[in-house]
Amino acid sequence: MSEVVNVFASYAPELLNALILTLEVTFLSFAIGLAGGVAIAISRASTPKPIKILITAFVELVRGTPMVVQLFFIYYALPSIGIKLDPFTASVFAMGLNSAVYQSEYWRTAIGSIPKTQWEAAYSLGLSTFGVLANVVLPQALRIAIPLLSNELIYLLKFSSIAYFVALPELVYTGKWIASKTFAYIEIYTIIAIFYIVITMILSEILVRLEKKLSIPGITIKRI
Known part of the structure; x- marks a missing residue:
């Protein structure tokens, strides 16, 4: 254990910067997924059938392919049509897009x-469909979906390691770089594992407290 502490002390700035970058990727991709998930869920429920078919096809395409393949497509394939993204932007966009598809299912539920x-009572008061969604349905749906959204945030934290494949210096990439210099593979990956475990525990505790505070009695979705 002392060797783990010594390695951390020697490379603490690099590891902490990598942790911050990991958290930035996680929270930004979750925010994109949240906005996109709501938009997809509403679109699948209220748009004409041809548009619904296109959206459903897109959802199935994303759900049917690994996130790392989506990242490779965005980072390596899009430049061929003139769209070049840096590793950070490509990682956030790929993870956010993937998250949006899964979050859309949570929102639909x-x-x-x-x-x-x-819905009927709100319509009888003269609210438009947008008004019903914004003022009646979505606020309640958010409270109901918190358990599933919490799981998604934790998943994204762990999935952020795929950014390693496009050389984004997040935790895994930085850890491998340090380990290649020091050959302290066990110590470095132990530190990285501890980082993930601690952050996951903190996020889980915060989200559980938020879930209890905002839960609607009698209406809930259990955590997976």
Whole structure:
């Protein structure tokens, strides 16, 4: 254990910078996924059939391919048509896009759990469809979906390691770089594992407290 401490002390600035970058990728991709997930869920529920078919096809395409393949496509293939993204932007975009598809399913489930009587009551008050969604349905759906969204955030934290493949200096990439210099592979990967475990525990505790505070009695979605 003393060797782990010594290695951390020697490379603490590099590791902490990598941790910050990992968290930036995680939270930005989650935010993109949150906005995209709501948009996809609403579009699949309220747009004409041809558009629904296109959106559904897109969802199935993303769900049916590994996230790392999507990252490679965005980072390596898009430059061939003039779209070149740096490793950070490509990683955030790929993870956000993937997350949006999965979050859209969570939102569909949460929106579907809102009783139809609430929609009807809101319409009877003269609210438009947008007004019903913004003021009645989505606020409740968010509270219902918190357990699933919490899981998604934790998944994204761990999936952020795929940015290693495009040379983004997040935790795994930085750890490998340090290990290649010091040959302290066990110590470095032990430190990285501890980082992930601690951050996951902190996020889980915060999200559980938020879930309890905002939960709707009698309406809930269990964590996976």
